[in-house]
Amino acid sequence: MRGGWCAPMARGSSACSDRRGGWRISGRCFGADLTGAEVRYLMEREWAQTEDDVLWRRTKLGLRFSLDERERLAKFMAAMVGAGA
Numbered sequence: 001m002r003g004g005w006c007a008p009m010a011r012g013s014s015a016c017s018d019r020r021g022g023w024r025i026s027g028r029c030f031g032a033d034l035t036g037a038e039v040r041y042l043m044e045r046e047w048a049q050t051e052d053d054v055l056w057r058r059t060k061l062g063l064r065f066s067l068d069e070r071e072r073l074a075k076f077m078a079a080m081v082g083a084g085a
Contacts, residue, residue: 028076031069032061036076043080051077 027036034054042048042058051074055062065073 030073031066032064034059034061039073039076040080043077
């Protein structure tokens with residue numbers, strides 16, 4: 001994941017790593033190197049609405065997430081919706 005999975009999808013986004021491995025503003029890590037900033041980007045720009053949208057439809061990280069990590073991601077996304085993401 002440290003290779004910059006979302007760089008092609010989110011050019012110019014501060015949510016993404018660059019190809020040299022340097023991380024910019026990334027926020028909380030939910031597991032498998034998925035960060036809060038990446039989740040916010042997916043919600044705001046890619047219309048992800050549920051953890052399944054993020055884990056399966058946008059990234060395929062569902063293969064590497066535990067149940068606990070999925071629950072933390074779902075709570076984060078619910079809080080983002082409540083905050084007007």
